[in-house]
Amino acid sequence: MPEHLILLAPSANRVYAADAPRLAEAELRAMATGFELPDADVSATQVAGVDYLALRTSDVLTESALRVLSDLSATHAIFRREDDLLAPVPAQRRAPYPSDLVTIQKYQGKTNEQWTRLLLNVTAAATRAPGRLLDGTLKVLDPLCGRGTTLNIALSLGLDVTGIDLDSKDFQAYSAFIKTWMRQHRLKHTADESNLRTNGRARGKQLRVEVASSKDAHKDGDTQRVTYLSTDTTDIDGLLKPRTVDVIVTDTPYGVQHGSHGDRLARSPLELLGRALPQWQRLLRTGGAIGLSYNRHVAPRDELAALLSDNGLTPVDGPADEFRHRVDASIDRDLVVARKDA
Incomplete structure (x- = not known):
């Protein structure tokens, strides 16, 4: 089953940062339902002591599915897990203006x-x-x-x-x-x-x-x-x-x-x-x-x-x-x- 890991961006708000991983997980579940990602299984995970949000699907992610992951409020970077390695996946963001x-x-x-x-x-x-x-x-x-x-x-x-x-x-x-x-x-x-x-x-x-x-x-x-x-x-x-x-x-x-x-x-x-x-x-x-x-x-x-x-x-x-x-x-x-x- 293909697995992608989302590294969450740090929040400038200290109080919000404590809840950001849980909120991002709930957001991804809502997005997976609304955008009909194939059999999406969402969960928090750790790799080498670093927190990630994991998305497992029954099929390879489409370009539109990658857009969904890229557009999550807290997405900093996306990786595809390949055994014990993480392969970077280019984010597919629509971001025409400076941040x-x-x-x-x-x-x-x-x-x-x-x-x-x-x-x-x-x-x-x-x-x-x-x-x-x-x-x-x-x-x-x-x-x-x-x-x-x-x-x-x-x-x-x-x-x-x-x-x-x-x-x-x-x-x-x-x-x-x-x-x-x-x-x-x-x-x-x-x-x-x-x-x-x-x-x-x-x-x-x-x-x-x-x-x-x-x-x-x-x-x-x-x-x-x-x-x-x-x-x-x-x-x-x-x-x-x-x-x-x-x-x-x-x-x-x-x-x-x-x-x-x-x-x-x-x-x-x-x-x-x-x-x-x-x-x-x-x-x-x-x-x-x-x-x-x-x-x-x-x-x-x-x-x-x-x-x-x-x-x-x-x-x-x-x-x-x-x-x-x-x-x-x-x-x-x-x-x-x-x-x-x-």
């Missing part, structure tokens, strides 16, 4: 980048067309995007992405960052800020970015689009077209305060989701999925699942607590994924 797009921003309350990538991967794997994640056609929405970790993750994968957040300081911080970053990397781009209005009603502000990873990509029309709407995520009717999004991924309010987020993050996530989910659900294509990161201290899992079900979404079952991990004394983090089947 500092994701890592350079530092601020209080920033969500760990590996966790954000994991949430996107697991949610995409639950859709009816998970291959969109690999070919760059997946349309992503983060309706509580803050300073844009999800936006940058999606852009780094060559995906079009939309973010929504009411906090004007976060909007301005992200706008300043992405414009500066694109100029510093001398990327062909446009970035336009404007007032957001519908039927004469002021709705906030918007940032629309179109960028190409190279001059050749720009000539070929191979560009990515980032849209940031600075508006109330519970009042977005008329701002985005229905059934145009493949995945919705976001951090729900954790019930703690981080800098400028104050009032928004102190609100109950269940109260917020109760008002927002009907609008978010309408944006999802049939077969699309939503993935929510949440704090179990303030949002019981069964109540979240009930809210998703009440809004026409089918929670995706998985082993209990497989993604649960401690962030700090006030945050016991987990995720829940649901699909729009009709």
Whole structure:
């Protein structure tokens, strides 16, 4: 039975690093199911005292299967075991932009980048067309995007992405960052800020970015689009077209305060989701999925699942607590994924 070993990248977050191997194993199981890897057997293992994630399959891995392994949130390198030796396997990543797009921003309350990538991967794997994640056609929405970790993750994968957040300081911080970053990397781009209005009603502000990873990509029309709407995520009717999004991924309010987020993050996530989910659900294509990161201290899992079900979404079952991990004394983090089947 062919066996591949995945060497996990070190996490800059000390607390997250302790749980990273277990979370990566759960992520690979979800990806193996969603992408239908042949008879995949996933387990943690050690070679010469070094921790790896092992994947055993009934057949040789296809190129698309190698793409799945390459795109795991914590993959650092891939090897094929040959008796007592490990043969390096070239990673098959779609990574058109420099990695500092994701890592350079530092601020209080920033969500760990590996966790954000994991949430996107697991949610995409639950859709009816998970291959969109690999070919760059997946349309992503983060309706509580803050300073844009999800936006940058999606852009780094060559995906079009939309973010929504009411906090004007976060909007301005992200706008300043992405414009500066694109100029510093001398990327062909446009970035336009404007007032957001519908039927004469002021709705906030918007940032629309179109960028190409190279001059050749720009000539070929191979560009990515980032849209940031600075508006109330519970009042977005008329701002985005229905059934145009493949995945919705976001951090729900954790019930703690981080800098400028104050009032928004102190609100109950269940109260917020109760008002927002009907609008978010309408944006999802049939077969699309939503993935929510949440704090179990303030949002019981069964109540979240009930809210998703009440809004026409089918929670995706998985082993209990497989993604649960401690962030700090006030945050016991987990995720829940649901699909729009009709």
